[in-house]
Amino acid sequence: MTESVTAGQTSAGPTEWANLPDIAEQLGVSISKVHQMIRDGQLLAVRRDGVRLVPAELVANDIALKHLPGILTLLRDAGYNDEEAIKWLYEPDESLGGNAAKALGGDWAREVKRRAQALGF
Structure with missing residues (x-):
C-alpha cells in the first residue's frame, strides 16, 4: 500500500x-x-x-479479506451499521489474540464467525 x-x-x-x-x-x-x-x-x-x-x-491479509464478507453480512443481519461493525471488530478481546479484526487473519476466523452469528440471537 x-x-x-x-x-x-x-x-x-x-x-x-x-x-x-x-x-x-x-x-x-x-x-x-x-x-x-x-x-x-x-x-x-x-x-x-x-x-x-x-x-x-x-x-493486508488475504485470509482476513476472504472471511470479511461473511462477517459483515452477519453483523449487518444483527443490526450493526458500518461504524458499529468497526467497533465490534476492533473491540479488545484477548481470547482472540487482540481483537476480532486481527483474528480474521489467522486460525481464529471461524471463532469470529461463530461470535458474530451469536449476535443475531
Whole structure:
C-alpha cells in the first residue's frame, strides 16, 4: 500500500486506514471495483474527515479479506451499521489474540464467525 492514513481513534478501532485508491492498487482492481465491493458488503469503509477509508488491517491479509464478507453480512443481519461493525471488530478481546479484526487473519476466523452469528440471537 502506498499510503495509509492514521486517524485518531478510541481504544477500540483501527490504527491504520487506507483510502480507496490505495485499496484498489493493493488488490489490483479498479477504483470502481472497490466501490462495488463496498456496496456488495465485501469491504467496509467509513468516512473520516470527508474521505472514505478502509481499515488497513482488513485488506493486508488475504485470509482476513476472504472471511470479511461473511462477517459483515452477519453483523449487518444483527443490526450493526458500518461504524458499529468497526467497533465490534476492533473491540479488545484477548481470547482472540487482540481483537476480532486481527483474528480474521489467522486460525481464529471461524471463532469470529461463530461470535458474530451469536449476535443475531
